[in-house]
Amino acid sequence: MPHLDAQSMDIRAADRFVTAEEQLGELHDAFPGGPRERLHQLPLFLPPHVLRRIAFLDALYRQIVPVHGAIMEFGVRFGRDLAIFDSLRMLHEPLNYGRKIVGFDTFTGFPSVDEKDGEYGLVHVGGLHTGDDYDAYLEQVLEAREQLGTYEHLRKFEIVKGDATETLAAYLERNQHTIVALAYFDFDIYQPTKDCLELLRGHLTKGSVLAFDELNCPDFPGETLAVKEVFGLDRYAIRRIPGVNPGMPSYLVID
Ligand SMILES: C[S@@+](CC[C@H](N)C(=O)[O-])C[C@H]1O[C@@H](n2cnc3c(N)ncnc32)[C@H](O)[C@@H]1O
Structure with a gap:
């Protein structure tokens, strides 16, 4: 529309x-x-803007090649970014079988919204849903992709279905060894971004990259407010990548 x-x-x-x-x-x-x-x-x-997103995620990925830990995406939707990260792992570090890629989503869209999320038309409960059983389809896609890569007998991805404000805590409880090298935040909204940032803090290391799809975005103000409340906007340089950066995404590096 x-x-x-x-x-x-x-x-x-x-x-x-x-x-x-x-x-x-x-x-x-x-x-x-x-x-x-x-x-x-x-x-x-x-479309060129999809190619540009691939180039942007590639530039982010190159920064975490020397950083140990997992890649997590918060807000998977149809799984485009997870698939890109999977290809980039194959390109940059085919022998790094420890680079797990984990995606969190309800697959039923926004489970709730906050008044801090503003009034943009997509911001409502159920917005951006993919269909309740889309995760089963995505599992099949990612499993097929494993067969194109190295160590195909090892499961190197995980899809975590449900409200990430609850599922991330449970995931980290089950996986207390977790270090996160790259976290890509694309929930678009305030509360899960804030809760997951707080949960992740103890799992980051120097060099970990936190990327955000909608900072400084008037359509989705909640994402910026979450970062502001958890880190403050002046604690880290919020950067763009010249040449390939789409309009809104940005990132910071933990130092
Ligand atoms: C903009 S989409 C993500 C797009 C995706 N990164 C891509 O590659 O196309 C936002 C997603 O965040 C999910 N989401 C929002 N709040 C959530 C929450 N509390 N828990 C889990 N998923 C959530 C929505 O279901 C939606 O699929």
Whole structure:
């Protein structure tokens, strides 16, 4: 739906953008080659902003290659970023079987919203849901991807379903050895971002990267407020990556 909100910062809401993406999607569905050829020809359909996101996540990933620990994503949705991280692991450190990739999501969208999250149209209970059983589909995708990589007999990903304000605490209780090298925050909203930041603090090391999809974003003010309350905005440099950074995402490095 174009123009969700008059003040929206969503670059993808412009009419010509929506039309072009829909056209590419339909052309993708009509691709005449078989399933494997379709995978190999994915760049035909890949929008430049998706390629830019891959380049951005690659630049983040390069920073944590020498840092020990897991990659966690908070807000998985359909799993795009998890799949990108999986490919980047294969590219940068195929022998690092300890680089577990863990994704947290309800798969039923926002479980609750706070008044600090503002009034943008997507911000409501159930917003950004993928369907209750999407995690089963995503498991299959990530399992198939394991077969393309090294140490394919080792499960190097985990999907944690449920409200992360509860599931992260339980995960860390079950996995007390956890060090987090990269945490990508993409919940979009205040409360889970704040709670998970607080839970993660004791699991970070010097060099850990915390990245955020929506800092300084008027559509989703809650993410910035969470960082402000947990760390303060002047404690760490909040950085961008020249050349490949999409509009909103940013990151800080624990020192
Ligand atoms: C913007 S989407 C994430 C997009 C994703 N990073 C990608 O690669 O496309 C935000 C996600 O956060 C999830 N979410 C929000 N609050 C949550 C919570 N308290 N616990 C678990 N998931 C939550 C929503 O279900 C939604 O899928």
